[in-house]
Amino acid sequence: MSLPPSNKILLMGLYQSGKSTVKSVVFEGKNPQDFLKSAYKATINYHRDIKQFVGTEFQVFDLGGQENFLKDFTGEKAPFIFSDVKSLVWVIDVNNVENISLSNFYFNKAMQKILEYSPDALIYCILHKADLILPHMVDDVLTSIKEYFDVPEGIKIEYHATSIFDQSIFKVFGEIMKTLLATTHTASTVSKLLLNFIGSTKEISGVTILTQEGLPVFEEGEMVDKIIIPANLWLSTSERLKEEFSTSQQLKSTLETDDFVFVFQQLKEKLLLTGVARKVAPLQFVLLKMEQLTEQVNSLL
Ligand SMILES: Nc1nc2c(ncn2[C@@H]2O[C@H](COP(=O)(O)OP(=O)(O)OP(=O)(O)O)[C@@H](O)[C@H]2O)c(=O)[nH]1
Ligand SMILES: [Mg+2]
The missing domain is CATH 3.30.450.30 (Dynein light chain 2a, cytoplasmic)
Structure with missing residues (x-):
C-alpha cells in the first residue's frame, strides 16, 4: 500500500520577514516571547520539517529569504520546490515596506511557478509583525498591499494581518490545516x-x-x-x-x-x-x- 502524499506547505518571502519564527511558534510550540531576546539568524537555503497531525503528514518548507536563495528557488530549483505544493504562505514584514517592490517581484515569480507546478495550491499572503504598527493602521496597510501586489490571473489568494504575539498567526495556519485535513476520513x-x-x-x-x-x-x-x-x-x-x-x-x-x-x-x-x-x-x-x-x-x- 502506498502512503498518501504528504501535504507540502511553503513559507516564503524576503529575508527577516519572520518565516522561521512563524514556523517555530506555529509548528513547534515555541513561546513567542522568547524571540524578543534572540538575535536574527538567516536561514541558509531551506529547512524542511515533517510533522504529523491527526494521522496526516505535513512537510513544512521554511525557505531562506535572501535574494540569492529566492533566485534559486524560482529558477533552477523550481521543479523541486514548487511541485505538489498544497499551500504557500508569502510573508511580508510590515516594518519593511520599503522593500515591498522586491517582495512583489519574487512573489510574482513564485506565483508563475505555482501556476506551472501546483495550480490548486492555497495561497496566503500575510502582512506580518502587525504588532509593530498601530491597530487602526493595519487595515489601511493591508489594503495598500492588496492593491500593490501583482497577482497573476488564475491565482486565488487571501490576505491577513498577523503577529506571533496574538491568535492571528494561529488562525491563518489553522485554516490551512483544516482545509488540508478536510479530505481525510x-x-x-x-x-x-x-x-x-x-x-x-x-x-x-x-x-x-x-x-x-x-x-x-x-x-x-x-x-x-x-x-x-x-x-x-x-x-x-x-x-x-x-x-x-x-x-x-x-x-x-x-x-x-x-x-x-x-x-x-x-x-x-x-x-x-x-x-x-x-x-x-x-x-x-x-x-x-x-x-x-x-x-x-x-x-x-
Ligand atoms: N514584532 C515582531 N517581530 C517578529 C514577529 N515574527 C518574527 N519577528 C522577528 O523578526 C525577525 C526575523 O526573523 P526570522 O523568522 O528569522 O526571519 P526569516 O524570514 O526566517 O529570515 P530568513 O531566514 O533570512 O529568510 C526576528 O528577529 C523575529 O524575532 C512578529 O510577529 N512580531
Ligand atoms: Mg529563516
Missing part, C-alpha cells in the same frame, strides 16, 4: 461529530481541537477565536503540571472569566480539546458534556 468523522455536538448541546458555544503546538485543527460553533490564547497558555504549562503530579493520566482543567468558562481536556495523539460556554450554563453539566465528547473523539482518533 478521520478528520471528516471528527468534524461531523463536533458539528452534531454543537448542534445538540446549546449550553456549549464552541469547541476547538488543537495540536500540542497550539494550532487549531478543528473548530465548531461560536467564540472559537477566544479559545486560542487560553489554550496556548494551558499547553505551555501542562507538561510541567504532569511532571509535578507525576500523572500519566489525561489532564483536564477549567478556566473561568466573568462571562465564560473554558474547559480543557487532553485527548489522544497529544491533542487538546477545548470548549467554551457562557457562565449561565451549569458547570457540572458543561463538564459532563465535555467528558462525553472527549470519549467520543478519542474513539475516532
